[in-house]
Amino acid sequence: xxxxxxxxxxxxxxxxxxxxxxxxxxxxxxxxxxxxxxxxxxxxxxxxxxxxxxxxxxxxxxxxxxxxxxxxxxxxxxxxxxxxxxxxxxxxxxxxxxxxxxxxxxxxxxxxxxxxxxxxxxxxxxxxxxxxxxxxxxxxxxxxxxxxxxxxxxxxxxxxxxxxxxxxxxxxxxxxxxxxxxxxxxxxxxxxxxxxxxxxxxxxxxxxxxxxxxxxxxxxxxxxxxxxxxxxxxxxxxxxxxxxxxxxxxxxxxxxxxxxxxxxxxxxxxxxxxxxxxxxxxxxxxxxxxxxx
Numbered sequence: 001x002x003x004x005x006x007x008x009x010x011x012x013x014x015x016x017x018x019x020x021x022x023x024x025x026x027x028x029x030x031x032x033x034x035x036x037x038x039x040x041x042x043x044x045x046x047x048x049x050x051x052x053x054x055x056x057x058x059x060x061x062x063x064x065x066x067x068x069x070x071x072x073x074x075x076x077x078x079x080x081x082x083x084x085x086x087x088x089x090x091x092x093x094x095x096x097x098x099x100x101x102x103x104x105x106x107x108x109x110x111x112x113x114x115x116x117x118x119x120x121x122x123x124x125x126x127x128x129x130x131x132x133x134x135x136x137x138x139x140x141x142x143x144x145x146x147x148x149x150x151x152x153x154x155x156x157x158x159x160x161x162x163x164x165x166x167x168x169x170x171x172x173x174x175x176x177x178x179x180x181x182x183x184x185x186x187x188x189x190x191x192x193x194x195x196x197x198x199x200x201x202x203x204x205x206x207x208x209x210x211x212x213x214x215x216x217x218x219x220x221x222x223x224x225x226x227x228x229x230x231x232x233x234x235x236x237x238x239x240x241x242x243x244x245x246x247x248x249x250x251x252x253x254x255x256x257x258x259x260x261x262x263x264x265x266x267x268x269x270x271x272x273x274x275x276x277x278x279x280x281x282x283x284x285x286x287x288x289x290x291x292x293x
Contacts, residue, residue, distance in 0.1 A: 084115040252274035
């Protein structure tokens, strides 16, 4: 349902989604009655695929709308935008050390968004040609592949969920006290002195970061144990993710994280890559969050 909703204008998304849910439920009940058995996942998949591909179904509910990018191509467009903009930021952010953040933002930072215009033009041209493709051509006659639901959330995949939860718990413990952890894992003359946090960061910014990390881990475990989620849980998880990344960006740009200058520089060099990847993931996930019925 959400795959179809993502291809519809927001003002009709929920109405159409609820209508489709009711219609497909009736068709599934009728199919079960006709076959003399209770509806099962295999029967549900057949009903959904007989009803039509997400692109095809969404097209029935759109009328006279101008589409520069076909709905099915939006994920690819967003991935390319995130990749090109993120790459330009990653390659030019080191220049901040030679000047100021505002100078970088007004030149390379803001200038990275010209990629959006270039990619939009390319996708619009491709869509224009595709809409004018002759109906009898080989490309137009290719059969569509059967639609299958995908579980994007690792929490709904039992094996990966256990690994993800374990790694996250270890990382949170390390993040909470790196000096203590290093000192016990690598005992020596210096211990973990070099991994001590800067005092203001440890006192003011570390506690909320840890609270967010623990809250996200608990929600991940809740979804993994129940093997299902809900809109409220997903909103909270997404909001905590955005807050966590925003706080880390603030720490990256305004705070000294480690007391040792060299360690602080090395950690921030890694952190900027982590932040760019997560910011790109948030930008790519936003349309899916908004498309839920």
